[in-house]
Amino acid sequence: MSALLATEDRGRDRESRIRVLTADEHRAFLATRTDASFLQHPSWAGVKDQWAAETIGWHDGDSGELAGAALVLYRQLPGTRKYFAYLPEGPVADWADPGIDRWLDPLMTHLRRAGAFAVRIGPSPAYRRWDAARLKAATGPGRKVGDVLATEVDPLGTAVAERLRARGWRRCGGDTGEDADAQPRYVFRVPLTGRTPGDLWSGLNQEWRRNVRKAEKAGVRVVIGTEAELPEFHRLLRITEERDGFCLGRSLAYYQRQYAVLNAEHPGRMRLYLAVHQGEILAAHTMISTGRRVWYQTGASADHRREVRPSNALQWKMMLDAHALGADVHDMRGVPSTLDPDDRPFGLLRWKLGTGGQVVETLGEWEASVGGATNNALYRAFQSYMARR
Known part of the structure; x- marks a missing residue:
């Protein structure tokens, strides 16, 4: 799974970038965000031992400061080299930012390179x-x-829901x-x-x-x-x-x-x-x-x-x-x-x-395909499977 290597992805607007964080870097950031869920701390990856995991961070394109972080769990789709990505009660980001694409687009790019066909997130508002x-x-x-x-x-929760829907995200x-x-x-x-x-x-x-x-x-x-x-x-x-x-x-x-x-x-x-x-x-x-x-x-x-x-x-x-x-x-x-x-x-x-x-x-949990014809088809099949369950 090559995309779990420490690579950098840049968003289309080049205002923020993603890179893989060390556990210590992740914990240091969360210490500044005392409202973060325990499901977003690096230790949770050790609890979910049947999932692959990585911690990623968003860096401001100008200052380089860490502006957001996430624990991403990956579950492989049987018979494929594709993964379902899950950010439980995450990412820890500025949900009040109306320019949500500034960090959402780099996330989708990073997950696509990681081999994910779909992603589920849990917005905090x-x-x-x-x-x-x-x-x-x-x-x-x-x-x-x-x-x-x-x-x-x-009002923030209402705004975030509208922004996600406008970008094709589906409330589970x-x-x-x-x-x-x-x-x-x-x-x-x-x-x-x-x-x-x-x-x-x-x-x-x-x-x-x-x-x-x-x-x-x-x-x-x-x-x-x-x-x-x-x-x-x-x-x-x-x-x-x-x-x-x-x-x-x-x-x-x-x-x-x-x-x-x-x-x-x-x-x-x-x-x-x-x-x-x-x-x-x-x-x-x-x-x-x-x-x-x-x-x-x-x-x-x-x-x-x-x-x-x-x-x-x-x-x-x-x-x-x-x-x-x-x-x-x-x-x-x-x-x-x-x-x-x-x-x-x-x-x-x-x-x-x-x-x-x-x-x-x-706000509950929200899902989206990470884009591309193959990933979209896999995601539709995945939805049908979950519906039958």
């Missing part, structure tokens, strides 16, 4: 936001989050098909900036405050685990998947690799929180932090002794720790779009709504 109180009041049979008037529509799954995204389109975020721990406590609804107190009174202890407790976390995750009717399909080895590579890049980047009651781990949650962002990634809990509310205790402790780390937001990751109380997935949304945060619709 938000699209719409809904406060918890508004959604709670709107629940009902057949209702969806998108049916409710948003508390806020992000369309405007309603969030299931086509590899990363969650609807996420739940608790704002932390300018708030005290007391404010966070007041933001919890009565049920959440009652459950946190119940856990404390029952003697639930929240501790930070180590790699040694990952097998127990994974066992509880399998129980949770069966109980709640979903399947992440991730092995214990996946979480062990993730824990090792993320913490090797930055000690404490991934934490394992454990809720212990009477000497037994009843629940376990993973948390990832980068810059000024913190994510609750995956949660698992036992089927028994649920009345002592270990998951509420865990999440409250994680929220306080995120605040202590100086994070701007506690991102609780994906939520379903249903507001129908009779839909099984609604339980997860209901639980997160109790923290008083916001449901945020991201």
